[in-house]
Amino acid sequence: MLQSSEIERRFSSIQQAIGQASQTLQADSAPSQLKDCIQKLDRESSKAQQVIQSHDENRIRQCVDELESMGDEAKRVCRSQAAVTPRVTEAIMKVHDELSDLKHQLH
Template identity: 55%
Template sequence: MLQAREIQQRFSHIQQTIKDAEQACRSHDAPEDLKDCIEKMARESQQAQQVMQSSDQQRMVEAVDNLESMGDEAKRISRSASSMSPELETAVTKVHAELSNLKHQLH
């Protein structure tokens, strides 16, 4: 199990990848459902920030699990989209990979 401090650092990095994905959605004409999903992840990650500061490992794991399922949804949407820019595809894939990696390290 990762230490709380390391989880917090990784989470900060994940928040940045979510912000990058938000920017990519705005810049690359993303499908509306993908924009909605990424925006929801951004809001959820802001709320999860307080959990990350608490050092409550169980709540941290739950927050990451929740965000990772949103990452799964974003990945699913991006795969089913008829056309997406490579930059947007990369941003979504990176968010999903970062969240999935952290989730697996926490379990």
């Protein structure tokens, strides 16, 4: 398992990526289904912050697994929508990749 400080640092980076994706979605008029995915990720990542601060390894893994599944959904929606700009795709992929990488390092 990663050190607590490394998990917190990585999670902070993930939250920033989610925030940037949200801003990009607003600026580029992305499909509402994709906006919903990112809004859900944003809400859940705020809740996850408390779990990460608890330092409970099992809860952290479970929480990151759930967030990564949401990232998978955002990626799927992004790829299925024709009206998605390259900037939006890049923002979504950054969120997904960071979540996926953290998940793999926790397992």
